[in-house]
Amino acid sequence: MAVKYNADGNTFILETRDTSYLMKVSRYGNLLHLYYGERIPDENLDYLIQVCDRGFSPNPNEAGNDRTFSLDYLAQEYSTDGKGDYRIPSIEVVNGDGSQIFSGKVSGYRIYKGKYALEGMPSLKAASRDTVDTLEIELRDKESGGTVILFYSVFEEKNIVTRTVRFVNNGSEAIRLEKLASVTMDFKDSDYDFIVFAGRHTMEREFTRIPVQSGVHSVGSSRGASSHQYNPFAIVCDGGAGEDHGRCFGYSLVYSGNFAIEAEKDQFKQLRINAGINPQDFSWTVNPGEQFQAPEAVLAFSGEGFARLSHLYHDIYRENLCRSPYAKKPRPVVINSWEAAYFDFDDTKLLGIAKQAVDMGVDLFVLDDGWFGKRDDDNSGLGDWKVNLKKLKRGISGLSEEIHALGLQFGIWIEPEMVSEDSELFRAHPDWCLKAPGRPMTRGRNQLVLDLSRQDVCDYLIEAVNGILHEAKIEYVKWDMNRSISDVWSGLLDAGRQGETLHRYILGLYHVMDEVILKHPEVIFCGCAGGGGRFDPAMLFYQPQIWCSDNTDAKNRLKIQYGTSFAYPINTIESHVSVCPNHQTGRYTPLKTRGIVSMDGILGYELDSTKLSEEEKAVCREQVKFYKKNYRLIAEGDYYRLASPYENPYFTAWQHVSKDKKKSLVSLVLTDKEGNDAQRYVKLKGLDREAMYRIEGQKGRYSGALLMNAGLPVPYELDEYESVSFCLRRI
Numbered sequence: 001m002a003v004k005y006n007a008d009g010n011t012f013i014l015e016t017r018d019t020s021y022l023m024k025v026s027r028y029g030n031l032l033h034l035y036y037g038e039r040i041p042d043e044n045l046d047y048l049i050q051v052c053d054r055g056f057s058p059n060p061n062e063a064g065n066d067r068t069f070s071l072d073y074l075a076q077e078y079s080t081d082g083k084g085d086y087r088i089p090s091i092e093v094v095n096g097d098g099s100q101i102f103s104g105k106v107s108g109y110r111i112y113k114g115k116y117a118l119e120g121m122p123s124l125k126a127a128s129r130d131t132v133d134t135l136e137i138e139l140r141d142k143e144s145g146g147t148v149i150l151f152y153s154v155f156e157e158k159n160i161v162t163r164t165v166r167f168v169n170n171g172s173e174a175i176r177l178e179k180l181a182s183v184t185m186d187f188k189d190s191d192y193d194f195i196v197f198a199g200r201h202t203m204e205r206e207f208t209r210i211p212v213q214s215g216v217h218s219v220g221s222s223r224g225a226s227s228h229q230y231n232p233f234a235i236v237c238d239g240g241a242g243e244d245h246g247r248c249f250g251y252s253l254v255y256s257g258n259f260a261i262e263a264e265k266d267q268f269k270q271l272r273i274n275a276g277i278n279p280q281d282f283s284w285t286v287n288p289g290e291q292f293q294a295p296e297a298v299l300a301f302s303g304e305g306f307a308r309l310s311h312l313y314h315d316i317y318r319e320n321l322c323r324s325p326y327a328k329k330p331r332p333v334v335i336n337s338w339e340a341a342y343f344d345f346d347d348t349k350l351l352g353i354a355k356q357a358v359d360m361g362v363d364l365f366v367l368d369d370g371w372f373g374k375r376d377d378d379n380s381g382l383g384d385w386k387v388n389l390k391k392l393k394r395g396i397s398g399l400s401e402e403i404h405a406l407g408l409q410f411g412i413w414i415e416p417e418m419v420s421e422d423s424e425l426f427r428a429h430p431d432w433c434l435k436a437p438g439r440p441m442t443r444g445r446n447q448l449v450l451d452l453s454r455q456d457v458c459d460y461l462i463e464a465v466n467g468i469l470h471e472a473k474i475e476y477v478k479w480d481m482n483r484s485i486s487d488v489w490s491g492l493l494d495a496g497r498q499g500e501t502l503h504r505y506i507l508g509l510y511h512v513m514d515e516v517i518l519k520h521p522e523v524i525f526c527g528c529a530g531g532g533g534r535f536d537p538a539m540l541f542y543q544p545q546i547w548c549s550d551n552t553d554a555k556n557r558l559k560i561q562y563g564t565s566f567a568y569p570i571n572t573i574e575s576h577v578s579v580c581p582n583h584q585t586g587r588y589t590p591l592k593t594r595g596i597v598s599m600d601g602i603l604g605y606e607l608d609s610t611k612l613s614e615e616e617k618a619v620c621r622e623q624v625k626f627y628k629k630n631y632r633l634i635a636e637g638d639y640y641r642l643a644s645p646y647e648n649p650y651f652t653a654w655q656h657v658s659k660d661k662k663k664s665l666v667s668l669v670l671t672d673k674e675g676n677d678a679q680r681y682v683k684l685k686g687l688d689r690e691a692m693y694r695i696e697g698q699k700g701r702y703s704g705a706l707l708m709n710a711g712l713p714v715p716y717e718l719d720e721y722e723s724v725s726f727c728l729r730r731i
């Protein structure tokens with residue numbers, strides 16, 4: 001059993017193959033955190049609990065005159081509120097009497113085989129061959145009856161611990177939650193860096209490393225979606241940790257809405273991490289007998305740097321997250337109409353693009369925005385999911401038939417969560433959007449957000465989107481979401497419950513996705529929110545792939561995909577070759593490089609294929625062939641970041657290695673060149689040290705040890721933005 005309770009020490013022990021996680025019930029019933037990290041022998045860790053009399057650190061009543069016990073400095077598994085722990089709390093409540101106190105003491109526990117279930121929210125699922133055990137610990141505040149249940153599921157072989165928290169009101173008065181973190185983790189020291197993935201629209205998930213400083217550092221989203229600005233993933237690591245060395249702790253939230261990840265270095269140089277729903281603008285009233293469920297957090301530990309941490313996340317997210325059968329199947333190479341035509345198309349133009357795409361080896365044609373309602377630009381039409389017959393004379397089904405007749409599959413773009421003021425839907429249901437009474441509304445891309453916290457709106461969306469899917473043969477759907485949410489107010493909630501709206505929106509969205517996406521396992525759904533504005537594990541529960549960014553510039557993509565790769569598997573990152581000058585940056589990069597960068601993800605095209613020369617089409621054809629040949633390696637192999645676009649000014653490089661180490665693909669893009677430049681080398685990773693490898697198209701054989709220590713020379717003839725791939729085969 002991966003979960004044990006040791007009655008002698010009153011200790012809970014979670015063990016994966018390589019990690020240990022320990023907690024202890026204190027003599028007064030508080031649950032203290034003892035240890036998380038590399039697997040350690042079964043030992044008594046009580047010596048780690050330092051108790052002493054600290055100035056201005058209060059002592060709980062049950063400690064009597066013992067001035068050495070204070071929640072102000074003890075490492076806790078889930079903090080109290082208002083009981084003398086002044087660090088960022090795990091929980092904030094308002095009790096029936098107005099007090100803001102929660103003092104959870106261990107009141108029970110349960111250990112069982114298998115994983116806990118989370119209703120209404122995405123979470124990891126155990127596969128049949130996984131050994132998973134679960135621990136539930138109940139922390140009860142006896143005065144209010146409020147009870148926190150901490151859940152831990154231990155994926156023994158995968159070295160993953162998932163956590164979540166449920167709040168149950170066992171009292172007699174309503175309790176208002178103002179915060180309920182999914183995870184708290186106290187460290188007894190703080191010589192760490194905090195790594196977050198910060199960004200903006202068209203420049204998502206930039207690797208950002210901050211040495212932990214005194215005070216609170218908090219990142220998150222208050223935009224209603226997990227956001228372009230911060231990703232619900234953070235790493236705490238040793239100050240000197242790198243790709244292959246140092247201890248790293250990962251915190252990944254399976255949530256698509258407002259989140260916060262907080263790091264506090266306290267007065268005693270200890271660190272607390274919290275992650276969960278963003279407490280800003282959040283509240284939830286839990287009536288007696290009711291409960292509130294926090295989203296899941298996925299924890300991983302690596303004692304060998306970031307690469308190993310990424311492998312742990314990639315493996316579990318590839319195998320235990322996405323419900324689509326496509327998660328484990330090769331994905332079609334798509335051509336998308338957006339950068340090719342924007343809103344300016346008719347069926348003749350689309351068919352022209354599709355026809356040429358056949359010649360490029362593409363599998364699927366995606367019709368992006370602009371095919372429905374009155375949608376000739378982005379000012380109108382959202383909500384009216386009826387085909388625009390002026391553009392598509394034979395409707396969606398007619399176009400789909402014609403695309404299929406060319407030998408391609410067919411896909412479509414939708415943005416169900418939004419409505420334009422200039423639309424039939426808005427005119428019929430002006431109350432269906434988020435908007436506060438008596439206040440002018442705030443527009444974003446000239447559109448409004450439907451109130452998915454309402455069941456009637458969700459019902460309408462389920463019917464509308466399922467209707468589109470039944471109208472024609474559609475094999476792929478790009479599900480977009482193109483604005484940050486503001487003016488949060490829902491017409492169906494009481495004034496005192498408006499703080500619930502955004503979380504209810506996300507629950508409504510999951511419900512719609514349950515009823516649309518999970519009911520159509522034959523369709524590939526691709527997530528999108530203005531590119532990567534909702535690139536999170538919860539979206540990957542429904543959608544096997546996400547449009548990584550609206551930025552298709554190959555150089556910028558190096559950074560975006562580098563950051564994305566820390567938590568997310570390569571076969572979730574949709575990445576397209578577009579034209580030059582690039583539409584976002586104006587930059588020119590070689591077509592070959594655009595292909596190589598797109599293959600660091602799910603390759604696709606986003607260009608007007610009728611404008612490509614025969615020579616360019618031939619290059620694309622080769623790219624598709626190469627990609628398909630190496631698909632399994634790219635999608636399922638271990639991923640190594642060889643040279644960072646942040647640290648290496650000259651080149652960025654990455655590598656895929658098959659699990660059996662027989663095959664590897666190394667890709668490199670030159671990002672700067674100097675006159676009479678130095679000869680540079682790229683050192684490979686993850687190979688079998690003892691084995692010999694051959695590089696396709698080259699003479700010679702090299703040992704894994706040599707390639708990993710001396711490296712391969714970066715071809716001297718490469719010019720700026722040129723690139724190269726090496727395919728290695730073990731002999």
Ligand code: DGJ
Nearest residue numbers: 338368369528530531550
């Ligand atoms: C934003 C997406 O990220 C783009 O790829 C495109 O689908 C547009 N929306 C369409 O409006």
